[in-house]
Amino acid sequence: MSETITCRAAIAWKAGEPLSIEDVQVAPPKAGEVRVKIVATGVCHTDAFTLSGDDPEGIFPAILGHEGGGIVESVGEGVTSLQLGDHVIPLYTAECRECKFCKSGKTNLCQAVRETQGKGLMPDGTTRFSQNGKPIFHYMGCSTFSEYTVLPEISLAKVNPTAPLEEVCLLGCGVTTGMGAVMNTAKVQEGDTVAIFGLGGIGLSAVIGAAMAKASRIIAIDINESKFDLAKQLGATDCINPKDYDKPIQEVVVELTDGGVDYSFECIGNVDVMRSALECCHKGWGESVIIGVAGAGQEISTRPFQLVTGRVWRGTAFGGVKGRTELPDYVERYLAGEFKLSDFITHTMALDKINEAFDLMHEGKSIRSVIHY
Ligand code: NAD
Ligand code: AHE
Ligand code: ZN
Numbered sequence: 173m174s175e176t177i178t179c180r181a182a183i184a185w186k187a188g189e190p191l192s193i194e195d196v197q198v199a200p201p202k203a204g205e206v207r208v209k210i211v212a213t214g215v216c217h218t219d220a221f222t223l224s225g226d227d228p229e230g231i232f233p234a235i236l237g238h239e240g241g242g243i244v245e246s247v248g249e250g251v252t253s254l255q256l257g258d259h260v261i262p263l264y265t266a267e268c269r270e271c272k273f274c275k276s277g278k279t280n281l282c283q284a285v286r287e288t289q290g291k292g293l294m295p296d297g298t299t300r301f302s303q304n305g306k307p308i309f310h311y312m313g314c315s316t317f318s319e320y321t322v323l324p325e326i327s328l329a330k331v332n333p334t335a336p337l338e339e340v341c342l343l344g345c346g347v348t349t350g351m352g353a354v355m356n357t358a359k360v361q362e363g364d365t366v367a368i369f370g371l372g373g374i375g376l377s378a379v380i381g382a383a384m385a386k387a388s389r390i391i392a393i394d395i396n397e398s399k400f401d402l403a404k405q406l407g408a409t410d411c412i413n414p415k416d417y418d419k420p421i422q423e424v425v426v427e428l429t430d431g432g433v434d435y436s437f438e439c440i441g442n443v444d445v446m447r448s449a450l451e452c453c454h455k456g457w458g459e460s461v462i463i464g465v466a467g468a469g470q471e472i473s474t475r476p477f478q479l480v481t482g483r484v485w486r487g488t489a490f491g492g493v494k495g496r497t498e499l500p501d502y503v504e505r506y507l508a509g510e511f512k513l514s515d516f517i518t519h520t521m522a523l524d525k526i527n528e529a530f531d532l533m534h535e536g537k538s539i540r541s542v543i544h545y
Contacts (some may be wrong), residue, residue, distance in 0.1 A: 350377025352491015
């Protein structure tokens, strides 16, 4: 039986306040749980979203972070699929392979631990994090902004140990989400036309996915033109800044593509852009995929006629990817050189500088900052 560990973590004490780097206690894993030493973690816009206070599920104090890579430090009773020393990627979408959702063959949204996860707790309804006896909540079932964290066994993907965790941590959210949205959710085919709104870690990964799918036109859209060089390098055929036009961006895309694109992806979390993304799709068949996460109380709208005339609105979480089954293969494909991750890592830093990662994101200066422990 392992002991409680005291380690450094970035604590979100309150919405809207910077993270505070402090000692926390991490209890040993209980039955069916695994304690992981985090080696590296990316900072995703969703972490900033929750810290801002806009997340209806946001709960404080908590340890944020959900885009990590680490090594199994100890396992609880009954854990069979993982052992000490295994390299793992934490999954905010678990995969139990037993629930109605897992068995449906229709979704990656396993619900086995989702309810307690949304309350910042482990499946038994308690937390493994505390500070001098005061409980601290988990986040998205991952809490990778801590040197050590505890997850359910079903929330860990075991990956090839030769893969650098400082890079493949990005497969824990951003890169898998963007690529998966294109390839799993939309199933873009050779020759299709695509528009991608927002060129952060998610949107640029969608560009990679569209290029891999051999889309004939990949229209990359952002109000920050500093993102355009990398978008082009990754395969975007056109880069557009909506601020350069005095008409709605959907009209611009429709004109550029003889009636609209086959697929569009919203990678921002802006409900007005979600509407543009739907309305730039081709009449009769165009499909728009919502990836961006919008704040509490926000709603999408369009004229129902947009759907009556054949456009489809859908959404995706973690790119529709079943983490334990499919993520190891994403790592293998990265190792085989099918796509690069280093392009995304614009900044690296130690945990005590993590607030700078949030500043860089808000200033539009980073794609991904990766924290090295
Ligand atoms: P990011 O901040 O790195 O990138 C967002 C990009 O959108 C930036 O380049 C920004 O300049 C651009 N942008 C902002 N407003 C715009 C506008 N009006 N028009 C065009 N471009 C605009 O964020 P990210 O980490 O790439 O995440 C993107 C979104 O995806 C977030 O909402 C995040 O919460 C969400 N997300 C969803 C999932 C999922 O599974 N559904 C997974 C990861 C992230
Ligand atoms: N808690 C928010 C929703 C947040 C959300 O949509 N999260 C995405 C992942 S974002 C990763 O960066 C997701 O996978 N959602 C599916 C799920 O089960 O959480 C809210 O609005 O309540
Ligand atoms: Zn994320």
